[in-house]
Amino acid sequence: MGVRDRLQGIFRDVFDDDSIVLFDAMTANDIADWDSLTHISLVVASEKEFKTRFILKEVKALKNVGEFIAMIRQKTGLDE
């Protein structure tokens, strides 16, 4: 399973919504329950899933889900 699918699973779990389908331009404006607390849950769950660590500066610089996926690939070396 690639990074996008694994991340999509995290989103579905955090928001308890199996209908979520990620797209690159997706932002917090696209998911009603995406608030500061669920945002932290997404970051922490992603750290655990991909066995990596994020720093606040790089997370804050992300503009959308596509950039988040790209950052995960860059940090982990996963290319799917």
Next chain:
Amino acid sequence: MNELRFDQLSLGMRADFDAVISATMVDQFAALSGDLSPLHMDKDFAVAAGHKDRVVHGLLSASLFSTLVGVHLPGKHALLHEIKAGFHNPVYPGETLKVGGEITYLNDAYKQAEIKASILGSDGKKLVSAILKVGLAV
């Protein structure tokens, strides 16, 4: 009260304390929450249901996790973000409870600590378990 900052926390760090929930506290919680179930309020009813005494409200027991993070680990700078609790066995008024928690994950980006916590009876029996997510202001 402890005043641990995020940079003073480490994996495996833990805190423990003893607590007793009295029958009066059960009555007060019932009045506060409005949960007047006879399981909590009527000893005869609770005994007939197979318990040895009135059963302490689960959320009253779980409130000890608030004490755990707000007073002990990390203390003053804590803000409880999330709690996932399981109620394994009934808690009865007057028994001595062992409340404890251990840090299992630290998220540097948002200064959030994850704590695996439990409430045990004096005989070591697991009564309540929980995963707590705690943000720190500093």
